[in-house]
Amino acid sequence: xxxxxxxxxxxxxxxxxAAPDADVVALAAVARGRVRRERRRRAAVGAAAxxxxxxxxxxxxxxxxxxxxxxxxxxxxxxxxxxxxxxxQPALRFRGAVVPVPAAYLDPAAVRCGTPxxxxxxxxxxxxxxxxxxxTPEHPERITTVVLEDATTADGxxxxxxxxxxMPDGRTRVWTRLPEADVVLTVVSPDPALAERLLGGLRFEPxxxxxxxxxIRTADADPLAEGGLLRGRVTAxxxxxxxxGRLDTTRVLSANESATLTTRLRAAPPGLGxxxxxxxxxxxxxxxxxxxxxxxxTPEGVTPRTTLHVAAGPCVASGVTAPDGATARLTSDLVxxxxxxxxxxxxxxxxxxxx
Amino acid sequence: xxxxxxxxxRGPALLRLAHVLCGDAHxxxxxxxxxxxxxFRHWRRVQRADHPDAYVRRILxxxxxxxxxxxxxxxxxxxxxxxxxxxxxxxxDPADGVAGxxxxxxxxxxxxxxxxxxxVLRYWSDLDDVAIADxxxxxxxxxxxxxxxxxxxxxxxxxxxATTTTTGEAP
Numbered sequence: 366x367x368x369x370x371x372x373x374x375x376x377x378x379x380x381x382x383a384a385p386d387a388d389v390v391a392l393a394a395v396a397r398g399r400v401r402r403e404r405r406r407r408a409a410v411g412a413a414a415x416x417x418x419x420x421x422x423x424x425x426x427x428x429x430x431x432x433x434x435x436x437x438x439x440x441x442x443x444x445x446x447x448x449x450x451x452x453x454q455p456a457l458r459f460r461g462a463v464v465p466v467p468a469a470y471l472d473p474a475a476v477r478c479g480t481p482x483x484x485x486x487x488x489x490x491x492x493x494x495x496x497x498x499x500x501t502p503e504h505p506e507r508i509t510t511v512v513l514e515d516a517t518t519a520d521g522x523x524x525x526x527x528x529x530x531x532m533p534d535g536r537t538r539v540w541t542r543l544p545e546a547d548v549v550l551t552v553v554s555p556d557p558a559l560a561e562r563l564l565g566g567l568r569f570e571p572x573x574x575x576x577x578x579x580x581i582r583t584a585d586a587d588p589l590a591e592g593g594l595l596r597g598r599v600t601a602x603x604x605x606x607x608x609x610g611r612l613d614t615t616r617v618l619s620a621n622e623s624a625t626l627t628t629r630l631r632a633a634p635p636g637l638g639x640x641x642x643x644x645x646x647x648x649x650x651x652x653x654x655x656x657x658x659x660x661x662x663t664p665e666g667v668t669p670r671t672t673l674h675v676a677a678g679p680c681v682a683s684g685v686t687a688p689d690g691a692t693a694r695l696t697s698d699l700v701x702x703x704x705x706x707x708x709x710x711x712x713x714x715x716x717x718x719x720x
Numbered sequence: 721x722x723x724x725x726x727x728x729x730r731g732p733a734l735l736r737l738a739h740v741l742c743g744d745a746h747x748x749x750x751x752x753x754x755x756x757x758x759x760f761r762h763w764r765r766v767q768r769a770d771h772p773d774a775y776v777r778r779i780l781x782x783x784x785x786x787x788x789x790x791x792x793x794x795x796x797x798x799x800x801x802x803x804x805x806x807x808x809x810x811x812x813d814p815a816d817g818v819a820g821x822x823x824x825x826x827x828x829x830x831x832x833x834x835x836x837x838x839x840v841l842r843y844w845s846d847l848d849d850v851a852i853a854d855x856x857x858x859x860x861x862x863x864x865x866x867x868x869x870x871x872x873x874x875x876x877x878x879x880x881x882a883t884t885t886t887t888g889e890a891p
Contacts, residue, residue: 369874370843372824377740377844384739385749389731392749393723396756403761474753697722 398473401705406468457486458614459513462546465566466511486511506534509554511563516547545569575660575670576605576615587690594673594687597663599627606707607656614707622706626659629702630673630685633693637684657703659685675703723760730773734780740844741784741837743829751787755780777845778855781837785856788833827877835870838863 455468466486469475475485482502489512502508532538532553537560540551550567554560572578602623606613618626657675677683677695685693727734734755738748758779759766769775828836834856841852849867853860 367871367875369871369878372878373828373839373843373874376825376828377840380740380743381736381844383745384732384736385745389727389735389752390724392753393727393731393756393760396753396760397723399757400760697724701722701724 395473397701398705402468402472457488457511457513459488460546460548460611460613461570461572461615462513462543462548462550463568463570464511464513464550464563466563470509470511481508481510484509488512489514506536507555509556509559509563510552512551512553513548514551516542516544516549539564541567543567543569572605572612572615573603573617575603575672576612576658578612580607580610580612580656580658585686585690587692594630594633594685594691594693595627595661595663595671599623599661599663601662602626603660604703604707605658605660606703607658610656616707618706623661626702626706627661629696629699630659630693633685633696633699635692636694637686637692657707723756723763726766726772726776727756730776734776737777737840737845738780738784740840741781742787747787751780751784754783754787758783774851774854778857781841781855782857785833785837824874824878827874830877831870831873835866835873838866839870842867 454465455471457464457466457471464486467484470484470486472483472485475481475483476487480502481487485508487510530538536553536555537557538551538553539560540549541564542549546569550564552560552563554563600623602618604616604618604626606615656677659673659675661671661673663671672688674686675684675695676686677700683695685695685699731752734752735748738751738755739745742748742751755776759776766772766775828839831839837856838852841847841855842849847855849860849863853863856863
């Protein structure tokens with residue numbers, strides 16, 4: 366080997382040794398979130414185009430040609446603007462508080478290491494682990510942020526001394542409390558009118574039927590229970606997510622989402638536990654657990670509704686439990702889907718899914 | 721295999737390769753993330769590939785070269801502002817060794833991006849010319865010729881006194 370080749374090897378080895386010790390799994394989660402967002406956007410554009418076609422067809426084609434058949438989900442969506450399976454308006458959601466925001470604000474890449482690096486809308490959670498790195502946006506004074514957080518946590522910051530409306534960097538900061546959801550919304554923007562408009566968009570959407578305000582647990586696991594978690598056809602599904610026992614996010618699933626969820630539930634092996642790859646990705650602080658409740662309408666049985674309890678924690682017994690004690694292990698596929706559908710148990714955000 | 725499982729197993733190696741390719745910690749993370757976005761878009765294809773590693777490496781390398789092309793007309797961010805040329809002591813100083821290493825690194829950084837990438841894949845990733853050609857989407861002959869020219873350039877610059885290098889001689 367020549368001297369130059371040896372020096373090349375040494376130089377590259379030195380550079381490799383200086384490589385950052387970054388959380389690559391978090392990078393993967395961000396990548397996954399970004400691609401899913403792109404796909405959803407594409408699907409929404411396709412759906413909009415299809416919708417336009419349908420409307421045009423409905424106007425042009427005689428009434429007798431229309432099929433008229435409609436499938437109504439048995440799980441009722443909350444009353445309000447975003448019901449059923451209509452394309453959802455991009456919005457930041459937390460405990461029933463809904464703030465419509467531009468879709469780009471919700472890009473997980475807009476917040477790095479807990480710091481917004483672009484216009485961003487996110488839920489600030491004290492239990493959320495963030496990557497240990499320093500991020501300094503080039504022009505923080507140009508960034509608009511929309512933040513929802515627990516009112517108790519926010520009280521510490523709001524405190525007795527009111528925040529100044531004008532920040533030192535010239536941005537306007539406005540905030541309000543939504544008592545129904547017990548959350549505080551804070552908007553910071555270089556454009557005062559935009560800040561007021563975003564703040565004014567805040568609304569409360571009550572949880573759909575089937576999502577209790579507090580997390581409930583189903584029966585204890587029964588090692589003798591047989592037959593799997595799901596019996597019969599699932600026609601509609603609702604996902605309720607809980608953080609520290611409190612309802613966080615709810616989502617009425619579309620037919621496709623329900624089908625995907627039930628497929629993954631059926632594929633999950635019986636038993637409780639924490640599969641190693643999943644355990645390794647959890648970034649929960651000790652003492653925190655995540656819960657989801659899956660409310661499934663299965664009209665082909667004696668009981669038309671099945672409620673499955675999903676628990677997850679840092680390497681503790683995790684899994685899905687049915688009322689009769691039947692269990693299923695959590696697969697990373699299932700957790701990934703749940704965090705996408707109802708990203709309440711935020712401790713997984715940035716690791717498995719994304720908020 | 722899911723993306724997260726793959727990344728948990730191979731992510732650190734990807735990050736090291738990205739860092740050796742671009743020489744900057746932040747850009748390396750961005751590069752890996754860009755590559756993962758692309759990999760996830762075509763994840764089924766990655767899973768079906770005979771060598772998923774080679775597939776993802778190819779994505780990473782192409783993302784790096786694309787980023788370099790995009791940046792070539794703009795400013796180049798650096799971690800630290802370099803000392804002005806000639807600010808150091810003369811040739812008899814014990815710091816010569818360091819200066820020599822820096823000179824070598826500067827010569828390396830002065831290579832065309834594709835040539836530097838070929839050297840990284842050959843001397844860091846220990847790939848043969850066929851694998852490098854596959855990663856870059858070029859022929860084996862091109863790889864050999866590029867590597868040969870790059871090594872000759874480095875030899876020439878390594879043999880040139882540091883003072884000559886700092887006078888702004890054309891790379």
